[in-house]
Amino acid sequence: MLDVQQLTIVQNGQRLWDSVSFQVSAGQRQGISAPSGYGKTTLGRVLAQWQGATSGRITVDAKPLAKKGYCPIQLVSQHPELTFNPYRSTGDSVRDAWSPTAAWLEKLAISPAWLSRRPDELSGGELARIALLRALDPRTRFLIADEVTAQLDAHVQAQVWQVLLEEVERRELGLIVFSHNQALLDKVCSNIWYPQVEANQSGLATMPYSSQ
Incomplete structure (x- = not known):
């Protein structure tokens, strides 16, 4: 289980998230819907340990996340071009994490030729698929x-x-x-959280735990 407790994120003097607590269980499909600029991407970056929180605690199966090594929480960013080393091939970046088979490339409609190219030689859609492939490390x-x-x-x-969704269910x-x-x-998530609505109602956005 992913357990987030009292997470506060302040960035550039702005409090994006204030004492947020929530849980996501294995196999759960949780949606989060909020306007652009609300801080969803920053929340994802903190959960995946791309940057630190101001305060709070994040654990997986009651264990704190290790500061070094592979993070069990992986983020696939809406700006994949910013998540690859511009001087290396995308294939090298993927293989830093794991070595997917040709069947995996076919599943995600990835041409093997893309993996020999640098990020600036690919489209945003091509990079998005490769970023997802990289994040699906076993x-x-x-x-x-x-x-x-x-x-x-x-x-x-x-x-x-x-x-x-097949991988979510299988693994x-x-x-x-x-x-x-x-x-x-509505189609892919079993639960959807609307933090802006909740914050407007109570002054504090706190996603309730659901085991669905």
Whole structure:
């Protein structure tokens, strides 16, 4: 279980999240819907240990996250071009985490040729699929999808989500989906959290735990 307790994130003098607590269980598909600029991406970065929180605690199965080594919480960013080393091939970046088979490339509609290219030689949609491939390392326990298919056409979106949801079920991955697409959230998530609405009502956004 991913357990977040009293998480506060202050960035550039702005309090983005204030004492937020929530839990996501293995296999749960949790959606988070809030306007642009609300801080969803920053929350994802903190959960995946890309940056630190101001205060609070994040544990997986009651254990604090290790400061070094592979993080069991992986974020697939809505800006994949910012998550690859611009001087290395995308394939090298993927292989730093794990070595996917040719079948995996086919599942995500990834051309093997893309893995020999640098990030600036690929489109945003191509990079998004490679970033997702990298995050599906067998060690991953929780996956954060931040507008992960927004740059893909409808056919490829459907293909990628089918693969992703199959993996969630097969591996009992916890899935957290950030999206503005209400129809997508309704389709792929068992629970949806609207932090802006809750904060407006109570002054504090706290996602309740659900085991669905």
